Structures are given as C-alpha cells and as structure tokens.
Amino acid sequence: DAKTTQPNSMESNEEEPVHLPCNHSTISGTDYIHWYRQLPSQGPEYVIHGLTSNVNNRMASLAIAEDRKSSTLILHRATLRDAAVYYCILRAYNQGGKLIFGQGTELSVKP
Amino acid sequence: SAVISQKPSRDICQRGTSLTIQCQVDSQVTMMFWYRQQPGQSLTLIATANQGSEATYESGFVIDKFPISRPNLTFSTLTVSNMSPEDSSIYLCSVGGLFMNTEAFFGQGTRLTVV
Numbered sequence: 746d747a748k749t750t751q752p753n754s755m756e757s758n759e760e761e762p763v764h765l766p767c768n769h770s771t772i773s774g775t776d777y778i779h780w781y782r783q784l785p786s787q788g789p790e791y792v793i794h795g796l797t798s799n800v801n802n803r804m805a806s807l808a809i810a811e812d813r814k815s816s817t818l819i820l821h822r823a824t825l826r827d828a829a830v831y832y833c834i835l836r837a838y839n840q841g842g843k844l845i846f847g848q849g850t851e852l853s854v855k856p
Numbered sequence: 857s858a859v860i861s862q863k864p865s866r867d868i869c870q871r872g873t874s875l876t877i878q879c880q881v882d883s884q885v886t887m888m889f890w891y892r893q894q895p896g897q898s899l900t901l902i903a904t905a906n907q908g909s910e911a912t913y914e915s916g917f918v919i920d921k922f923p924i925s926r927p928n929l930t931f932s933t934l935t936v937s938n939m940s941p942e943d944s945s946i947y948l949c950s951v952g953g954l955f956m957n958t959e960a961f962f963g964q965g966t967r968l969t970v971v
Contacts, residue, residue, distance in 0.1 A: 777957055787964060788860075788962030789899065790962070791961070836956040840956075842887050842889070842953050843904065844889075844901070844950070844960055
C-alpha cells in the first residue's frame with residue numbers, strides 16, 4: 746500500500762488559513778488522494794478528495810502538486826470546530842473500499 | 857450519504873467476557889468495514905464484512921477473537937471475545953467508498969474499556 750507522511754501536529758489561529766501538508770512520493774497514477782478528519786470523540790468524516798486537479802468544496806480546498814507526490818489540504822478560515830486529526834489517505838483501485846489510515850496531523854486552533 | 861448507528865456507544869466489561877457491537881445503516885450497502893482505534897492511535901482495519909459470505913480479516917486479526925455477522929444489507933455485528941485490557945479501544949463501523957472516488961461514512965464508535 747502506498748504510504749503518506751504528515752506532520753504529527755500543527756497549530757493555527759482562529760480565522761486564519763491553514764495549510765496541512767501530505768507527502769506521498771510512492772503514489773501510483775491511478776491512486777486518489779483523500780482527506781478525512783476526526784473530531785474529538787467522533788468517527789472520521791470525509792473532507793475532500795482529488796486525482797490530479799485542485800479541488801474545492803464547502804469544507805476545504807485540495808491542492809495537488811504537479812508530480813502528485815504531495816498535496817495540501819487548505820482550510821480557508823480555521824474555526825475552533827476545525828480542531829481535529831486530519832488524515833491523508835491514498836485510495837487504490839485494488840483496495841476494494843478499504844481505507845488505510847496513517848497517523849494523521851493533529852490540528853489545534855487557538856482563539 | 858449514509859447514517860450509521862452503533863450500539864452500545866460505550867461499555868465497561870470484565871476480562872474474559874465477550875461484547876457484541878451492533879452497526880445499523882439507514883440504506884443497503886454491499887460492504888461494511890470494522891476498525892479498531894487504540895488509545896491515542898490511528899484507525900486500524902479489522903475486517904471487511906460482505907452480506908452472504910465470510911468476513912475477510914486483515915493481518916493480525918482472527919475470526920475466533922473478532923467474529924463478525926452480516927445477516928442482511930443494513931446490519932452487522934462485531935464481537936470482541938475473551939476480552940483482556942489490551943482490547944480496550946474504540947471500535948468503529950464504516951460503509952461506502954467502494955470506489956476510489958467515493959467517500960466512506962463512519963459510525964460514532966463504541967468505546968470499550970476492559971477491566
């Protein structure tokens with residue numbers, strides 16, 4: 746399984762943008778890049794995913810490097826509710842729906 | 857989207873006993889997944905449960921310890937058998953995301969403490 750590398754923790758101020766990096770140098774051409782987050786005492790929730798192009802949704806933006814070996818999840822204005830563990834996950838065609846979680850980045854947001 | 861209900865939400869159990877965790881989904885799904893999250897750790901996949909067939913277990917997990925039932929397309933159970941304190945974890949049920957470009961949904965988890 747292709748692996749991802751994320752910083753263990755990051756800190757942000759409320760109402761400022763947050764850029765959460767993820768390295769995936771062994772990504773294959775058909776792997777999708779997914780992001781999930783886990784709020785305290787909750788199950789993970791989907792944030793965003795992409796293949797090659799940058800993606801935007803109501804929660805966040807995903808910027809994917811041209812060589813696809815790294816990506817960045819962007820929260821445009823962090824709120825206290827965004828404090829969570831963020832997981833960057835590669836999804837391969839042969840995984841049959843399984844999600845392989847790495848250690849993730851614990852984001853703390855200061856008021 | 858899918859809404860997943862897990863029961864119980866938490867439990868404290870004696871070592872040597874077993875606990876069955878239920879997972880109910882509000883729509884029919886082909887595959888259901890069970891994960892374990894040990895204290896302070898990330899999620900680890902235990903097994904994939906298909907309706908009408910035996911569950912597929914990941915390396916390090918065995919059916920005798922974590923038997924799974926999947927009687928229909930909206931329901932599954934995970935049993936944690938002969939529990940020890942090392943089994944104290946959060947157990948999560950998940951559905952969806954079968955294809956690479958689709959999202960998965962998770963239950964709120966069952967927080968198990970073994971004493």
